[in-house]
Amino acid sequence: MTAVDDPVLVVDFGAQYARLIARRVREAHVYSEIVPPTLSAAEILARRPRGIILSGGPKSVYEGPAPTLDPELYRAGVPILGICYGAQLLARQLGGAVARTGRGEYGRTALSVTAPSPLFADWPAESVVWMSHGDSITEVPPGSVATAHSAESVVAAFHDPERRIYAVQFHPEVVHTERGAELLEHFLLDVCGIAPSWTHVSIIEQQVAAVRAQVGGERVLCALSGGVDSAVAAAVVHKAVGDQLTCVFVDTGLMRAGEAEQVEETFHRQFRIDLVHVKAADRFFDALAGVTDPEEKRKIIGTLFIRIFEEVARDLGAGVGGTGPRFLVQGTLYPDVIESGTGEAASIKSHHNVGGLPADLDFELVEPLRLLFKDEVRAVGEELGLPHEVVWRQPFPGPGLAVRIVGEVTRERAGILRAADALVVEEIRRAGLYRHLWQSFAVLPAVRTVGVMGDGRTYAYPIVIRAVTSDDAMTADWARLPYELVERIASRIINEVDGVNRVALDVTSKPPGTIEWE
Numbered sequence: 001m002t003a004v005d006d007p008v009l010v011v012d013f014g015a016q017y018a019r020l021i022a023r024r025v026r027e028a029h030v031y032s033e034i035v036p037p038t039l040s041a042a043e044i045l046a047r048r049p050r051g052i053i054l055s056g057g058p059k060s061v062y063e064g065p066a067p068t069l070d071p072e073l074y075r076a077g078v079p080i081l082g083i084c085y086g087a088q089l090l091a092r093q094l095g096g097a098v099a100r101t102g103r104g105e106y107g108r109t110a111l112s113v114t115a116p117s118p119l120f121a122d123w124p125a126e127s128v129v130w131m132s133h134g135d136s137i138t139e140v141p142p143g144s145v146a147t148a149h150s151a152e153s154v155v156a157a158f159h160d161p162e163r164r165i166y167a168v169q170f171h172p173e174v175v176h177t178e179r180g181a182e183l184l185e186h187f188l189l190d191v192c193g194i195a196p197s198w199t200h201v202s203i204i205e206q207q208v209a210a211v212r213a214q215v216g217g218e219r220v221l222c223a224l225s226g227g228v229d230s231a232v233a234a235a236v237v238h239k240a241v242g243d244q245l246t247c248v249f250v251d252t253g254l255m256r257a258g259e260a261e262q263v264e265e266t267f268h269r270q271f272r273i274d275l276v277h278v279k280a281a282d283r284f285f286d287a288l289a290g291v292t293d294p295e296e297k298r299k300i301i302g303t304l305f306i307r308i309f310e311e312v313a314r315d316l317g318a319g320v321g322g323t324g325p326r327f328l329v330q331g332t333l334y335p336d337v338i339e340s341g342t343g344e345a346a347s348i349k350s351h352h353n354v355g356g357l358p359a360d361l362d363f364e365l366v367e368p369l370r371l372l373f374k375d376e377v378r379a380v381g382e383e384l385g386l387p388h389e390v391v392w393r394q395p396f397p398g399p400g401l402a403v404r405i406v407g408e409v410t411r412e413r414a415g416i417l418r419a420a421d422a423l424v425v426e427e428i429r430r431a432g433l434y435r436h437l438w439q440s441f442a443v444l445p446a447v448r449t450v451g452v453m454g455d456g457r458t459y460a461y462p463i464v465i466r467a468v469t470s471d472d473a474m475t476a477d478w479a480r481l482p483y484e485l486v487e488r489i490a491s492r493i494i495n496e497v498d499g500v501n502r503v504a505l506d507v508t509s510k511p512p513g514t515i516e517w518e
């Protein structure tokens with residue numbers, strides 16, 4: 001994905017804050033990108049930003065080495081909005097004062113608007129904002145005017161309209177600031193004068209044009225995983241280059257119920273994409289026979305997946321001197337690009353899908369989603385007509401059901417887990433909870449337990465229900481599913497899935513647990 005012209009740039013003084021601001025700007029239909037504060041003014045201005053937002057951050061302006069900005073930027077006439085740390089930095093660098101008053105503000109705070117400002121155009125005199133600061137701005141820079149205060153901040157906002165510089169001590173990007181979204185819109189539309197044109201349709205148009213320019217008349221390969229990222233990436237590339245695209249779906253026998261059929265239905269029948277469907281379950285079960293160590297399983301699955309992918313690519317004529325596909329589609333998203341820290345092309349992710357594809361396959365990467373956040377990817381997927389089920393599917397680990405089958409992975413045990421998992425998902429969907437949960441699935445432990453069914457004693461597997469809420473999978477909380485729902489899932493699994501006689505609920509958060517059992 002190539003850069004988009006004339007962005008709003010968010011200078012990153014603290015990753016989560018900057019990311020949230022960038023997302024909010026895009027929600028206002030204005031394209032935004034995150035840049036590090038280490039860029040010089042010339043480098044920032046070379047991007048031709050239509051506005052610049054300085055994010056909050058965890059540092060104090062007094063802390064060494066607290067990040068600063070090239071002050072040349074303040075003379076360029078590009079509208080600037082400083083938020084929290086960004087506001088304090090503006091105050092200090094422009095000649096105002098920031099002090100450690102010892103009276104910070106954290107959480108909901110009453111704000112009084114004291115002077116007219118385009119940012120506060122439709123605000124009442126008093127409103128609730130979200131603050132999180134230890135230092136305070138005590139004096140505005142020469143030429144600036146204070147526009148708001150709070151109980152502990154004599155300057156909760158200031159501006160210098162002539163220089164087009166605006167600063168707020170609170171966080172307009174968080175939902176707890178009552179009119180935060182409006183404030184950002186005022187900055188973007190009224191102060192910067194930007195027409196909101198970043199829409200899902202425009203994203204698609206831009207990316208389709210970029211893919212066409214990159215690929216020309218050559219052939220492109222895409223490995224589908226059944227997940228949303230590879231599906232949307234494939235759909236964008238297909239819109240761009242049509243039947244120059246070949247998709248590969250390796251059915252490992254460890255997919256969720258209906259996944260292989262869904263991929264076939266969506267990509268082959270609906271989109272009429274050239275789809276190579278490799279039915280490789282036997283190879284995977286053979287390779288996994290007798291293996292119980294989780295990392296060993298991952299390695300075996302990853303390696304075999306790569307081997308199969310290479311076979312397909314070779315069959316299609318790829319490789320040194322070959323006439324086959326030279327380009328490989330990768331569903332890299334913007335958070336991965338930011339995390340790589342450089343903004344440079346990310347190399348193929350090792351964690352992606354099934355262990356990552358080998359670099360020595362010698363493909364040039366096509367990454368049509370590399371500037372998008374997950375919610376934008378979903379919106380693009382919807383816009384391109386992908387089924388809701390694909391677009392809203394919960395994340396699924398590359399090694400598939402294998403890391404949810406504790407102990408040996410056999411065809412029989414995978415069958416039990418897949419059937420139980422399908423019932424968990426079906427009931428969670430029916431209860432309207434599927435999209436609210438980060439993941440919800442079944443786990444098959446490596447023990448059997450005694451039960452009674454009818455007149456007989458049973459000795460069969462338990463199934464564990466695992467459902468979590470999370471924002472990013474780094475931490476997670478176990479979902480408080482309604483008891484009636486848990487009961488319905490349990491009784492359906494025991495009655496409908498052969499080989500299961502007991503159901504348990506996992507009530508472990510992450511940390512100390514992980515989301516998956518292996």
Ligand code: XMP
Nearest residue numbers: 351352353395396397398399473514515516
């Ligand atoms: P854990 O279990 O570490 O999982 O809390 C965090 C997130 O990562 C997914 N996951 C994987 N994804 N390959 C993947 O592509 C893997 O080997 C893998 N292991 C865990 C997991 O589903 C959760 O969303």
